[in-house]
Every structure is written in C-alpha cells, then in structure tokens.
Amino acid sequence: xPNIIMSKSSNKLEPSLKKKAYAFLEKLTExxxxxxxxxxxxxxxxDQRVRTGRVDDFFRAVLFKxxxxxxxxxxFHGIWxxxxxxxxxxxxxxxxxxxxxxTEIRTxxxxxxxxxxxxxxxxxxxxxxxxxxxxxxxxLDALGITSTDLVDLLGIDRDLADAALAATTEDHLLxxxxxxxxxxxxALIDLASGHxxxxxxERLALDQPVEASTNDDEAILRGLDHAAAxxxxxxxxxxxxxxxxxxxxxFGSWRVFLHPEQRRYVTGRWKGPFRLSGGAGTGKTVVVxxxxxxxxxSGQGRRVIVTTYTTNLADAMKRxxxxxxxxxxxxxxxxxxxxxxxxxxALAARVLKHAGEAGHVAAAAVLGAGARVGALRPGNAxxxxxxxxxxxxxxxxxxxxxxxxxxxxxxVLPAQITxxxxxxxxxxxxxxxxxxxxxxRAVWRVxxxxxxxxxxxxxxxxxxxxxxxxxHLNSLSVNGSGYVADHVLVDEGQDLTPSRWRLLRALAxxxxxxxxxxxxxxxxxxxYGQKVVLSRYGIAxxxxxxxxxxxxxxxxxxxxxxxxxxxxxxxxxxxxxxxKSSDYRSARSGPVPSxxxxxGIAEEYDHAADTIKGWLAGGVVPDTIxxxxxxxxxxxxxxxxxxxxxxxxxxxxxxxxxGGMPVVMTMHRSKGTEFSRVLLFGMSESSxxxxxxxxxxxxxxxxxxxxxERSLLYVASTRARDELAVSWSGVTxxxxx
Ligand SMILES: Nc1ncnc2c1ncn2[C@@H]1O[C@H](COP(=O)(O)OP(=O)(O)OP(=O)(O)O)[C@@H](O)[C@H]1O
Numbered sequence: 001x002p003n004i005i006m007s008k009s010s011n012k013l014e015p016s017l018k019k020k021a022y023a024f025l026e027k028l029t030e031x032x033x034x035x036x037x038x039x040x041x042x043x044x045x046x047d048q049r050v051r052t053g054r055v056d057d058f059f060r061a062v063l064f065k066x067x068x069x070x071x072x073x074x075x076f077h078g079i080w081x082x083x084x085x086x087x088x089x090x091x092x093x094x095x096x097x098x099x100x101x102x103t104e105i106r107t108x109x110x111x112x113x114x115x116x117x118x119x120x121x122x123x124x125x126x127x128x129x130x131x132x133x134x135x136x137x138x139x140l141d142a143l144g145i146t147s148t149d150l151v152d153l154l155g156i157d158r159d160l161a162d163a164a165l166a167a168t169t170e171d172h173l174l175x176x177x178x179x180x181x182x183x184x185x186x187a188l189i190d191l192a193s194g195h196x197x198x199x200x201x202e203r204l205a206l207d208q209p210v211e212a213s214t215n216d217d218e219a220i221l222r223g224l225d226h227a228a229a230x231x232x233x234x235x236x237x238x239x240x241x242x243x244x245x246x247x248x249x250x251f252g253s254w255r256v257f258l259h260p261e262q263r264r265y266v267t268g269r270w271k272g273p274f275r276l277s278g279g280a281g282t283g284k285t286v287v288v289x290x291x292x293x294x295x296x297x298s299g300q301g302r303r304v305i306v307t308t309y310t311t312n313l314a315d316a317m318k319r320x321x322x323x324x325x326x327x328x329x330x331x332x333x334x335x336x337x338x339x340x341x342x343x344x345x346a347l348a349a350r351v352l353k354h355a356g357e358a359g360h361v362a363a364a365a366v367l368g369a370g371a372r373v374g375a376l377r378p379g380n381a382x383x384x385x386x387x388x389x390x391x392x393x394x395x396x397x398x399x400x401x402x403x404x405x406x407x408x409x410x411x412v413l414p415a416q417i418t419x420x421x422x423x424x425x426x427x428x429x430x431x432x433x434x435x436x437x438x439x440x441r442a443v444w445r446v447x448x449x450x451x452x453x454x455x456x457x458x459x460x461x462x463x464x465x466x467x468x469x470x471x472h473l474n475s476l477s478v479n480g481s482g483y484v485a486d487h488v489l490v491d492e493g494q495d496l497t498p499s500r501w502r503l504l505r506a507l508a509x510x511x512x513x514x515x516x517x518x519x520x521x522x523x524x525x526x527x528y529g530q531k532v533v534l535s536r537y538g539i540a541x542x543x544x545x546x547x548x549x550x551x552x553x554x555x556x557x558x559x560x561x562x563x564x565x566x567x568x569x570x571x572x573x574x575x576x577x578x579x580k581s582s583d584y585r586s587a588r589s590g591p592v593p594s595x596x597x598x599x600g601i602a603e604e605y606d607h608a609a610d611t612i613k614g615w616l617a618g619g620v621v622p623d624t625i626x627x628x629x630x631x632x633x634x635x636x637x638x639x640x641x642x643x644x645x646x647x648x649x650x651x652x653x654x655x656x657x658x659g660g661m662p663v664v665m666t667m668h669r670s671k672g673t674e675f676s677r678v679l680l681f682g683m684s685e686s687s688x689x690x691x692x693x694x695x696x697x698x699x700x701x702x703x704x705x706x707x708x709e710r711s712l713l714y715v716a717s718t719r720a721r722d723e724l725a726v727s728w729s730g731v732t733x734x735x736x737x
Contacts, residue, residue, distance in 0.1 A: 002032045003073040004236040005224060006245055007105060008182060008257050010078040017059065017079055018246050024055045025242055028074060032065075039065070042086065046108050047093035049220075052085055060085035064094040068217035075224075075233065077105060096223040099155030101210025103223030103233070104181045106157070136168035139192055149197055154206060156184050164188050174556060174589040183228035186259070186550065186587060193549075193585040204228045205260040227260035240326070248323075254286045254552075255324050261548060266290040273517035275493070275534075275545035277573055279584040280562070280718035281553030284520035285672070288491045289317065291518060292339050293325050295487045301337040305485040305507055307344050309495040309528065312654060313672040314343040317491065335484045344490075344500050345462045347507070349376055351469035351484075362472035367464060368418040371455050379405055379450075379461035386449045393442050402694040403433070403701070408447055409463045410530050414498040414537060416467075420444045430531065432700030467499035473506035483509030486516075492671070493521035493574060495528045501537040512540065523573045524566055524581060527668060527712045531704070533576045541575055549583045551718075553674055555590035558724045562717035565735060569707045593717075593724040597732065604729045608638065608681055609645035611725055612662055615677050624676035625662035628716045630687045638664050638681055667716040678720035680713070683736055684728035710735055 004025060013021055024037070032039055038054040051074075053061040060082050064075040075094060079085070091108050140150075150161035160180050167173040173192050177185035183204050190200045201207040205227040213219040224233050234256040236242045245256065258266065265276050265287045278284050288306060296304045306321070308314050318341040321328065331338030334350050342350065352359045352373050359373040383401035391399045398404075411417075411428050423444045424437060435443060454460060460468065477483055488508040490496070496504075508516040517539065534541060551559055563581050571579040598604040608627060615625055627642075627649065629635050635651050642649045642664070650658065652665040657673065665673075667680075688709055695705035713735055717724055726736070 001029055002071055004029055004242065005073060005075045005233050006236055006256075007075060007077050008232045008234075008253065009105070010076050012250055013079060013246065017055075018249075020055050020059065021061075021079055022243055022246050024053060024061055024079075025076060025236075025246075026239055028053065029236075029239070029242075032072060032074070039063070042089045045090045047095075049094055050089045050092060052089050055079055058082060060089075062089045062092065066094075066217050066220055068215060069221070073221065075105075094220060096210070096219050097155045099152065099209075100206050100226075100228075101212060101219065101223050102155070102183065102206075102226045102229045103220050104184075104229075105232070106181070138165055138168050139170055139173050140165050140167070140188075143191065143194065145191055150188075153197060154184075154187055154200065156187060157181070160184060160188075170556070171589055174587070177587065178589070182231040182257075183260075186231070189550075189585055189587050193583060195583070203261050205264075227263050230263065231257050231259060244323075252323070254283065258286070258290065259283070259550060261550075262287050262290070265546065265548075266294050269515055270544050271514055272512040272544065273519060273534075273539050273541055274515075275519045275521065275541045275574060276548065277521050277523070277545065277579070278548030279522060279551060279559075279581060280525060280715065281551040281559075281586075281674075282548035282584075283550075283552050284522065284548060285317065285320075285491050286552075287548070288489050288518065288520050289321050289324050292321065292487075292489050293328055295489075295515065296328060296339050302487065303331070303335060303337055303485045304339045305334075305347070305488045306339060306341045306491075307347055307488070307504070308491040308672075309344060309500075310492075310671065311343040311346065312669065313492065314341055314346070315656065316672055317341055340485070344496065344503065345376065345465065348462070348465040348469040348500075348503055351472060351503075351507075352465060355469075355472045358475070359468065359472055362475060363460075363468045366413070366416055366418075366467045366471050367451055367454070367460075371451065372458065373465075373468065374454065374458035374460045376462060376465050377459045379408075379463070382450060382453055382457075382459065382461065386446055386453060390446045390449050393445055395439060395442070397697045398433075398439070398443065400694045400697045403697040404443070404446060404450070406530050406701070407431070407443060408450070409497045409499065410532075412447060413463055413467045414502065416471075420448070423447075429536070430533070432704075433698040463497050463499040466497070466503040470499065470502040470506040473503075474510050477506070477510050483507065487518070488516065489518040489520075491520045492525070493519040494523050494526040496532065497529050498532060498537050501532065501534065501539060505538050510538075519574070521574060523571045523579045525671070525711055525715050526571075527671065527708050527715060531572060532574060534574045535576075545573075545575060549585060551584060551586040553721055554586060554718055554724075555588045555722065556586040557590055557592045558717060558720050559584060559586045561593045561724060561726075562714050565713045565717060566710055569710045571707070571711075590722050593726060595736075596725065596727040598727060598729045601729045604681065604727050605638070605641035605645065607727055608679055609642055609647045611679055611727075612642065612647050612649070615723075616662075620677055622661050623657065623659045623663060625679075626670065626673070626675040626677070626719065627662065627664040627679045627681050628667050628670050628719065629664065629681050630667060630712075631689060632666055634682050635664050635666055667712050670719050671715055674719050674721055676721050677723045678716070678725070680716055680724070680726045682728065683713075683726050683733045685731040685733060687728070687733045688735070706735075 027034055039051050049064040051063045051065050055061050059079050061079050062077040062085050066073045093106050096103050147161055150156040151158050163176050177188045187200050210222045210226050262283050292304050292306045296302050329338035331340040363371040363373050383404050415426050417423050424440050484507045488504055573579045596607055639649050639651045648661050649664050650661045652663045692705050695701045
C-alpha cells in the first residue's frame with residue numbers, strides 16, 4: 001500500500017473539494033495503479049517525480065511519487081482545475097536543500113529570476129549621497145545579516161535571501177516570509193526579531209542536518225523526516241487521520257505541523273519537573289496536549305493527568321485532546337491508565353471523594369482538630385462573615401478579605417499551621433506586609449474563626465481542599481500505596497496557588513521522578529492569585545526550563561499593542577526570575593488595532609454595533625467575533641444594547657461557546673479562547689473595578705493587583721487572531737495611557 005504525505009499547502013482545500021480529495025486519496029492508498037486515478041507523469045516537467053491524478057472531470061491533483069522503498073510514497077501537493085494543475089506540475093519540484101538536506105517544495109519560474117516582490121521603497125539606483133541618511137534602511141542589513149549568512153550558512157534560497165535583504169520594513173519582511181518555504185520564512189522572522197544565527201539554527205534544528213545519501217529518493221525521504229520539514233509535511237497513517245486532516249484543514253494545523261521547538265518539548269524527557277513558559281498564543285497548550293499523548297503512548301498502562309486552573313479550559317483541552325487523537329485512551333477514573341483531564345479543583349474534589357474516612361484524618365492534620373472534609377465553596381463569603389464578627393480586632397488596613405485570603409493561602413496552608421504558636425513563628429516570604437507579634441495574634445484569631453465557621457458549616461474553600469487532598473495522597477505514598485499518576489501536565493501554571501502546587505506534587509508522587517511534572521505557564525498572564533515561587537513548595541526546576549516565543553495566534557500588530565499594555569509592569573516567573581517579552585514575535589501581519597474614544601456610553605454602544613455589523617458584512621463568521629468586557633454587569637448591558645441596535649449577540653458565562661452569533665464575555669472568561677475579531681469594550685478609567693479597593697492593604701498588594709489588571713488586558717488583547725478594536729467612553733483607562 002502506498003504511503004501518503006500531505007503538504008501543508010494541500011491542507012487549504014475549498015470546502016467543495018474536501019470530499020473529492022478524500023475519495024481520491026483513499027483510492028490512492030488502496031492501489032495507485034487503479035485505472036480511475038490516472039496517476040501520470042507530465043511531459044517536460046522540471047521534476048521527473050511529479051505526477052497528476054484525476055480527481056473528477058474538472059480537477060486534477062498534483063503529487064510527487066518517491067520510489068525506492070518497498071512501497072511508493074506520494075507527497076500530495078494539492079488540487080487545481082485541470083489546466084492550472086498541469087501548468088503547476090510542470091514547474092514544481094520536490095528537492096532537498098543543498099545546505100541542510102531538508103526536503104522542500106519549490107516552484108521554478110522559467111521566465112523570471114525571482115518569485116519574491118522587490119519592496120516598492122527599495123532604491124533601485126544607487127542613491128545620491130544626500131538622500132542616503134533619509135533612505136529606509138534594510139531591516140536585516142541593520143542587524144549585520146549578510147547574504148552569505150542566509151544562503152551559505154542557513155540554506156535559504158538565494159532569491160528569497162535577496163528579497164529579504166532588500167526589505168526595509170518588518171511588515172514587508174513578514175510578507176516575504178509568508179510566501180516562503182515554512183522553515184525559511186520562520187528563520188527570517190527569527191533573525192529580524194534579533195536572534196543570532198546560532199539561535200536560529202538551534203530553534204529550527206538546522207544544527208542537526210539530514211544525513212546525506214547517494215540515492216536521491218532516499219535523500220528526499222530522509223529530508224522529509226527532519227523536524228523543520230515537519231512544519232510543511234505530515235505522514236498520514238490511517239484513513240481516519242486522512243479524513244480529519246482534510247476536514248479540519250488549516251484549523252487543524254496545530255495537530256500535525258509542529259514547530260521543531262514545540263516538537264522538542266513534546267518528545268523531550270527530563271529527570272524531573274520541566275517548565276515551559278511562553279507568551280500568549282505561542283502554542284503552550286498545543287505542546288501540553290501533544291506531550292500528554294506522547295507520554296500516554298510511551299508504555300503500557302501509563303497514567304497521565306492533564307490539568308489547569310479553570311474548568312472551562314480543562315473542558316476545552318479534553319475536546320482538543322480528542323481532536324488530536326480519537327483513539328487515545330481517556331481515563332474517567334483517577335489512577336486508571338490513560339489520560340485524565342480535569343480542572344485542578346475538580347481533581348482535589350475527586351481525591352477527597354475517594355478518600356473516605358482517611359480524608360477526614362487528612363483534614364484534621366491540615367486544618368486542625370475537629371475539621372472534616374466538607375462541601376467545596378469559594379472562601380470570600382466566609383471571610384466576609386468572619387470579618388463582620390471579628391473585624392474590629394484587626395488593625396483597619398488588615399480588615400480585608402483579600403489580605404486574609406492571601407495570608408491563608410500563601411502562608412498558613414502551605415506551612416500546615418494549626419496553632420497560634422506555629423503562626424507566631426512562621427516565615428512569611430514575599431508577603432509585603434510586616435506583622436509584629438500583636439498583629440499576628442489578631443490575624444490568627446480571625447483565621448481560627450474562619451476555620452471554625454468552615455468546620456461548623458461543613459465547608460472547605462478550594463485551597464483548603466487542595467491542601468487536604470495533597471496531605472491524603474502523601475500519607476498514602478508513605479504507606480506504600482504509591483502515587484496516582486506517572487505524569488502530570490499543567491497548563492496556565494501561573495494562576496495556581498501553593499496548595500494546588502502541593503496537590504500536583506502529591507499526584508505525581510512526593511519524590512522527584514523522570515517526567516513527573518510538566519508545567520506550561522506565562523507569568524504575563526497571571527490574572528488570579530499571588531506570585532508563587534515553585535522551589536518553596538517542593539518543586540525544583542533547576543535548569544529544566546525553556547521559553548516559546550513565536551506567536552501562532554495573533555498578528556504582529558495586535559501583539560505589539562498587547563505588549564505595550566504589559567510594558568510598564570515588572571513580572572517574575574515561577575523560578576522568581578524576571579520575565580522578558582522583548583523577543584516575542586508573530587509570523588502574521590494585519591491591520592493596526594483601531595482605538596476609539598467615545599464621548600459617552602450610548603456612542604460607545606453605537607460604535608460597537610457598527611463595528612460588528614461591518615465585520616459581519618465583510619463575511620466574518622459570527623461566532624468568531626467577541627466583545628470582551630471587564631465584568632458581568634457590563635457584559636449583560638452590552639448584549640442588551642447590541643440587541644437594541646439590531647445586532648444579536650450571546651452572553652457567555654461558564655458554558656461552552658455555541659455557534660451562530662457574536663459573543664460577549666468577561667476578559668477572565670476569555671482566557672484560553674481565541675477569535676478572529678475582538679472588540680475590547682469599556683476601556684475607560686472606571687474599568688479598574690471598585691472591588692480592587694480591598695487590595696489596598698499594602699502598597700505591594702495594590703501594585704500586584706494593578707499588575708494583574710495589565711495581565712488581564714494582555715490576555716484579552718491576545719485573543720484576537722486577525723483584528724483588534726478598543727473603545728472607551730470619557731477618560732481612557734490608565735493602563736492604555
Ligand atoms: N504548530 C502550530 N501550527 C499551527 N497552529 C498552531 C501551532 N501551534 C499553535 N498553533 C495555534 O496557535 C494558537 C495558540 O496556541 P495555544 O493555545 O496552544 O497557545 P498558548 O501559548 O497556550 O496560548 P495562551 O497562553 O494565550 O492560552 C492556537 O490556535 C493553536 O492552534
């Protein structure tokens with residue numbers, strides 16, 4: 001049976017052609033000599049491997065046939081109307097790159113020397129001396145990149161290198177890169193964003209050239225197997241896979257065309273916890289899903305847990321894992337073989353449910369004598385209740401549910417404090433509020449009351465539940481029952497609290513083991529909780545951390561806007577190192593975000609309705625449009641106001657996003673989602689909510705709250721794939737200034 005390799009370009013078939021493409025390729029895999037297929041060479045073609053095949057009366061497929069092995073391999077390039085297909089087949093070649101051996105598809109234009117546009121603004125004649133200073137300077141030249149670097153060291157096509165070296169704006173360079181062989185385009189973007197040659201070679205695995213072969217067909221097959229070639233080609237292993245690859249087209253690219261760097265983190269094996277950081281849209285979730293699959297398939301009975309902070313995102317990951325591999329064993333019982341996907345709080349609940357009586361023992365150990373496992377509820381209502389009764393015993397500035405919640409989650413629970421004496425002695429690193437003995441006593445009284453209320457009402461907050469679940473699992477490990485999962489993978493790690501980290505550690509076993517924990521995180525997107533330093537909670541990364549920097553989701557223009565929002569803040573990662581964002585880049589270009597100041601809310605509603613109508617009239621699919629707002633109240637007002645202006649829109653809360661209509665949701669809910677068009681609505685001075693007042697108990701807490709607001713805006717702006725619009729009424733948000 002012939003093997004089929006699909007090229008990325010063949011992935012972009014018109015919907016009407018998908019069924020035909022599938023029927024054609026299915027027949028080809030059964031028997032390439034089948035007479036109905038008409039697999040034929042083309043007279044006078046540049047590449048003697050090229051073939052055309054009959055899809056129907058009107059359409060032909062263009063393929064390359066590689067022989068030599070027991071079965072032939074066909075590289076499927078695409079489908080075109082008959083005459084176009086013949087013309088293309090004559091001039092298209094499948095060759096290996098002379099420098100690194102990577103297999104590439106190229107079009108050889110017989111009449112023109114270059115297939116890339118020379119930039120309009122590039123000087124064609126030597127400029128007169130006076131004009132030189134004002135002349136736009138080529139981007140790559142300014143970085144000291146030469147033609148020798150590009151052509152001889154990296155293996156970039158000469159005509160592409162010439163065009164790229166002449167480009168005087170990053171936009172034009174992006175355009176040129178977009179038309180190039182995938183890995184060559186990415187190499188140019190990397191160089192333009194300041195990476196040196198060695199870094200580019202390492203990122204794209206060009207420092208591992210393909211082993212040479214004297215047999216041309218063998219060389220092509222080897223070149224197709226290189227990590228950089230896999231950006232453009234994928235082996236199709238079954239008819240199911242073929243159908244999905246064709247049906248999902250470009251939307252399913254993440255399933256098959258991984259970047260060599262992403263691939264490295266999917267297949268990499270480490271002695272202990274590994275941390276993958278990276279900006280919004282760099283494919284961290286994609287890596288987590290692929291890695292979960294790779295680990296689940298790495299041995300009999302592997303138990304893999306995939307988790308994250310919010311239930312919505314966990315649900316989305318479960319769906320995507322199925323899209324990635326419908327055959328993957330999914331586990332519905334914690335501890336069973338397969339991949340178990342759940343939000344971190346649902347994991348805690350599941351552990352406690354199974355714990356039975358032992359759960360109450362763990363609760364007493366963590367929360368003090370008398371505590372039992374109870375129903376899971378958020379802590380705010382209980383803190384407020386306790387403050388109403390005992391608030392007067394605290395200094396005014398500490399009468400804050402936010403302060404108490406943070407003190408409890410980051411100091412008391414992780415240190416397993418159950419008595420005042422322990423609290424008086426405990427170290428409180430990173431809390432930013434100093435407490436003398438008297439103040440500690442007062443704070444402990446309120447915390448003890450909080451615990452009493454919890455015990456009386458048979459309630460636990462989510463941090464308590466995680467801490468108790470971790471304690472229970474650790475006690476099982478001590479008794480020799482072992483750990484729950486061979487591998488635990490967590491997405492959005494920046495949002496987890498210390499007790500949740502302890503739970504993750506416990507799920508993977510108390511002691512470090514190979515590939516026990518894989519942590520994807522972006523400290524620029526921390527929108528919940530406090531800063532956490534992992535080493536304080538038994539998770540030692542030491543040298544096992546890397547970053548992804550290529551944004552797959554959004555355009556360079558949207559990314560620049562989003563990074564501008566972050567810029568005034570300082571962010572530290574889970575290793576307490578300063579996080580940088582200067583090397584984030586995008587391979588796509590689009591319009592500059594539109595900013596609209598309105599005089600009042602009515603005008604802002606009108607503008608929102610007009611913007612959405614314009615997008616819809618332009619053919620944008622309705623549910624790929626989102627309006628993002630700071631809170632639920634405004635969300636519901638926007639839905640109503642849009643409706644009054646003739647634009648149907650759906651408010652989205654916890655439920656899955658349904659098709660058919662533009663959606664309106666809070667910025668928090670937008671985490672982990674993406675849309676073609678996004679309007680950030682209501683970005684006025686008042687968009688920093690009154691609720692943040694409770695963070696004013698210390699300067700550092702207030703600064704951190706503002707940092708989280710910046711991060712929230714960064715999350716929201718990076719949801720836009722193609723176009724971003726921002727509006728406000730009256731005075732603009734200080735975060736945008
Ligand atoms: N190799 C790839 N090929 C094609 N598309 C990709 C690839 N990697 C990621 N993407 C796409 O880029 C988008 C962002 O990916 P993903 O959600 O994994 O990023 P992320 O880093 O987790 O983002 P965020 O932190 O903002 O949630 C998705 O649409 C994903 O399908």
